[in-house]
Amino acid sequence: MSDTAATFTQDRQKLEMAALSAPAVLFTVAMIAFPVVYTIWLGFQTFTSTGKQSFAGLANYSKLISDVEFWHGLWITIALFVLSLALQLVFGVWLALVLFHAKRLPGIVRSLFISPFMMPPVVAGMMWLVILDPSLGAANYILQSLGLPPSDWLASPTWVIPTVALIDSWQWTPYVALIVLGGLQSLPPSVYEAAQIDGASPFKTFQRITLPLLLPTIVTAAILRSVDLLRFFDIIYITTQGGPGNASNTLNIYGFRVGFEFFNIGYASALMLTLTAIVFGAVLAFNRLRGAVAW
C-alpha cells in the first residue's frame, strides 16, 4: 500500500515539476526552437525583390562560398575578435591584479568599475563617436597636445577595427577584471606562502604560480567575451554601420543588412546559420581548452 502511495506521490511530483517548467519550455520552443528550424528552411529559399519566394536548394550556400563580401566579413569578424579578446584579457588580468592588491574596494569604486559594461553599448558608441571625432574630438586634442599625430579613428578604413576593439575593450575590460579577481580571491593562500619561503620573486611567483592557477578563470572569461565578440553588432551599427566602405562590415552586420536592408531573407538566413556555427564552434573549442588547463 505504501508502495503505491509513494509512486503516486512521485508521479504527482513529476507532473508538478513538468507543469512548473512548461511555460518556459513552451516559450523557448515557440520563440527559439521553432524560429531556428524556420531559419534553416528559409536558408533554402530565395526571395526576389518583390517578396516572392521559391525553393533554391543549396544556392544560398554556394553563393556564400563565392561571395567576396562574406569572406571579407569573416576576416573582419575574426580580426576584431582576436584584437579585442587579446586587449581585454591582458588588461583585464592586469587590472585584476591591481584590484587584488588594493585589498578592500569600497562599493562606490566597484560601481564605477562596472559602469562601462552596464551602460548600453549603443550609448558607449554615441559617446565615443563624439570623443573620437576626427576634427573636433577630445581624443585628437589630447594626442596633439602630447605631440602625437591625430587619427581619423572610426572614419579611417585602416583604423576603424582597432578603434572599435578599443571601445569594446573600454566597456568590457573591467568585466574581465572582476571575473579574474574572483578567481584570484579563491586561490589557496598556502601556495603563495610556499613561494615566499622559497624566495621566489614577485614576477616568478606570478608566472609560475598565479597565472597557471588562474588559467581556468581566464578561459571562462574568454568564452563569455567570445560569444559577444563573434556576433559584434551594436557599437559598429551605431557608429559606422559597417563603414567606411565595408571596412567594419562584420558577419553579423553584413547578415543584418542583407536581411533587413536588401530583404534577401534566404541568403541572410544562410549567413546567420554559418555565424551561429562559428560561435558554437568557438565555445566548444574554448571549453576543451578549459578542460585542459583545469587543476
Place this chain on the structure above:
Amino acid sequence: MSDAANTDRWIRWLNTLQLVLAGLLIMAPTVWMVLSSFKPSFEVTAYPPTLIFSPTLENYDELTRTTPFLSYALNSLIVTVGSTALGLLFGIPAAFAVSWTRISWPAILTLAARMAPGTLFLLPWYVMFRQIGMIGSYTALILSHAVITLPIVIWVLLPSFDAIPRSVFEAAQVDGCSVTRILWRIAMPLVASGIAVSAILAFVFSWNYFLFALVLSNGDTKTLIAAAFNFIGEGSTQWGALMAAATLIALPPLVLAALVQRWLVSGLTLGAVKG
C-alpha cells in the same frame, strides 16, 4: 626603517598609482559625456575642448522639445518591464524545477539561445510577425526581449535554488505540501535576494538591447535605444543634445547596477563563475 618596509611602501604606492590610472581611463569618457550634455551648444564643439564652462540645461530642453524623447522612454519602460516580468514569471518556476529534478536541458536550451546571434531569431520573427501583422506591437517587442531576460533569470537563480538544503523541502513534503506550494511559500522567500538580482540584471539587459527593436518596432513603439540611431542622424553638430540623450538613456541601468554591484558579476557570468 628596514629596506623591506621601504620596498613594501613603494610597491603599495605603485599599486595605488595604477589603480588611479585605471580609474581615470574607465571614468573619463563617461564624465566627458555628462559634462558635454551640460555645455552651452556653442561650447560643445569648441576646439580646443573646454573643461570649465557655465552649465546649462538647454540641451535637455532641446532634446525634449525637438524629439519625442519622453514617449520613447515610455516605450522602453513598457518593453523592459514587460519582458522582465515575463522572464521572472517563466524563469522562476523553471529554475526551481531544473534545480530540483537535475534535468537541465531546459536551462541549457535557453543558454544556447543566448549565445546565438540575435539576427538568427530576428529573421524568422520578422517573417512570422509580419504575417500576423504584429510588427510594431508591444507584444512582439516584449516577447522578443523575453528571450534576453529568461536565461538571465534562470541562470542567476539556479545556484540560489541549489544552495537550499534538500532537507528543507523534504520536511515540507512529509507535511503534505505540494511542489508549487513549496516553491511559493518556502523556496521563493529563501532566494528573494537572488530574485531581486535576476530582476535587475534582466531589466538592465532588456533596456540595453538594441537589435530587436531596430526591426520590430515602429514610429509609435520605438524604444530609446532604437531611437538613439535617429538622434545621431539628426545632425553631427547637435552634440549637446546627443550627449544629453546618451546620459539619460544610460542613467537607469547605471543606477540599478550600482544597487546590486556586489552580486552582479557572478550573476553576469550565467553560472560559469561562482563568486
